[in-house]
Amino acid sequence: MEKVxxxxxxxxxxxxxxxxxxxxEYTEMMEIYHQKxxxxxxxxxxxxxxxxxxxxxxxxxDVLISYLSEYDMIIxxxxxCTDEEFSITQNEYKKYVLxxxxxxxxxxxxxxxxxx
Numbered sequence: 001m002e003k004v005x006x007x008x009x010x011x012x013x014x015x016x017x018x019x020x021x022x023x024x025e026y027t028e029m030m031e032i033y034h035q036k037x038x039x040x041x042x043x044x045x046x047x048x049x050x051x052x053x054x055x056x057x058x059x060x061x062d063v064l065i066s067y068l069s070e071y072d073m074i075i076x077x078x079x080x081c082t083d084e085e086f087s088i089t090q091n092e093y094k095k096y097v098l099x100x101x102x103x104x105x106x107x108x109x110x111x112x113x114x115x116x
Contacts (some may be wrong), residue, residue, distance in 0.1 A: 003087045012078050019071035019101040026066045032114040
């Protein structure tokens with residue numbers, strides 16, 4: 001099956017649910033990220049004050065990216081659209097309904113690093 005028909009309301013509902021999930025996960029990850037930054041900076045400062053030879057000078061933390069704007073763009077487009085039913089591809093279904101975007105693997109990897 002290459003395409004599937006879906007109603008505007010069902011697609012909007014699913015996208016909004018997925019957006020909430022992403023926002024919650026991102027917020028949780030940012031809390032942990034900020035804590036790791038604080039802990040890392042305190043460690044770097046302690047090492048520098050101890051006059052350790054060649055002290056570590058970086059935190060090596062991956063930058064977190066919020067993808068809420070991608071959800072907002074698709075949701076906004078759907079809300080402006082006058083069609084009540086759409087034909088979406090497998091790739092669109094994967095992103096919009098199953099919440100498996102092109103960036104999902106990297107985001108999930110970072111999530112496992114920060115949340116575990």
